[in-house]
Amino acid sequence: xxxxxxxxxxxxxxxxxxxxxxxxxxxxxxxxxxxxxxxxxxxxxxxxxxxxxxxxxxxxxxxxxxxxxxxxxxxxxxxxxxxxxxxxxxxxxxxxxxxxxxxxxxxxxxxxxxxxxxxxxxxxxxxxxxxxxxxxxxxxxxxxxxxxxxxxxxxxxxxxxxxxxxxxxxxxxxxxxxxxxxxxxxxxxxxxxxxxxxxxxxxxxxxxxxxxxxxxxxxxxxxxxxxxxxxxxxxxxxxxx
Numbered sequence: 001x002x003x004x005x006x007x008x009x010x011x012x013x014x015x016x017x018x019x020x021x022x023x024x025x026x027x028x029x030x031x032x033x034x035x036x037x038x039x040x041x042x043x044x045x046x047x048x049x050x051x052x053x054x055x056x057x058x059x060x061x062x063x064x065x066x067x068x069x070x071x072x073x074x075x076x077x078x079x080x081x082x083x084x085x086x087x088x089x090x091x092x093x094x095x096x097x098x099x100x101x102x103x104x105x106x107x108x109x110x111x112x113x114x115x116x117x118x119x120x121x122x123x124x125x126x127x128x129x130x131x132x133x134x135x136x137x138x139x140x141x142x143x144x145x146x147x148x149x150x151x152x153x154x155x156x157x158x159x160x161x162x163x164x165x166x167x168x169x170x171x172x173x174x175x176x177x178x179x180x181x182x183x184x185x186x187x188x189x190x191x192x193x194x195x196x197x198x199x200x201x202x203x204x205x206x207x208x209x210x211x212x213x214x215x216x217x218x219x220x221x222x223x224x225x226x227x228x229x230x231x232x233x234x235x236x237x238x239x240x241x
Contacts, residue, residue: 018042020120035146072143121154137229174200
């Protein structure tokens with residue numbers, strides 16, 4: 001088994017749901033710290049927990065997101081150790097959980113995990129500005145690692161596959177999703193008003209559970225409404241019988 005296969009098998013054995021390798025050459029070098037490749041890792045959210053999101057986030061959803069961020073931290077560390085042991089450089093990108101108590105003023109980072117995922121061919125950016133995958137819809141948490149390793153990269157996905165669907169647009173309590181389809185080069189602000197999304201999510205979280213999680217945004221309604229997510233939930237139920 002080659003390096004790519006060994007790493008993918010290792011990560012999946014430790015809990016990764018999706019693993020892909022990305023050529024980052026088209027991304028400005030400063031945004032990727034001059035690394036040519038990226039490893040994208042996804043861990044699926046519990047279908048039962050996602051199914052229970054109706055009017056907004058639950059305690060279980062928040063706990064699940066935080067748990068999976070911790071899992072991704074471990075998988076990122078494992079990836080970096082594997083690559084350096086094999087003679088390559090590797091740099092973990094912080095998960096949302098460890099990026100600090102607050103995002104920068106524009107509520108974004110220089111190389112979002114979802115951008116590495118699209119370059120690896122794991123999915124596309126939905127109208128809600130979140131990665132959508134065929135396997136799990138938007139119900140997946142992401143991490144990424146930058147590297148110079150000799151990995152077999154995937155075929156990038158450059159355009160949205162959401163088509164005319166507006167499920168996430170209709171369900172958004174903040175009306176923050178603008179309804180536009182993504183393609184490479186489209187800025188997040190053309191898809192989503194992130195500031196309104198965050199402010200509304202925080203207010204609703206306080207109303208629902210009596211407090212907020214400092215530095216974090218939890219809602220999940222657009223994730224649960226996505227038809228690709230619903231397909232994942234239906235398959236999970238079918239697998240029980």
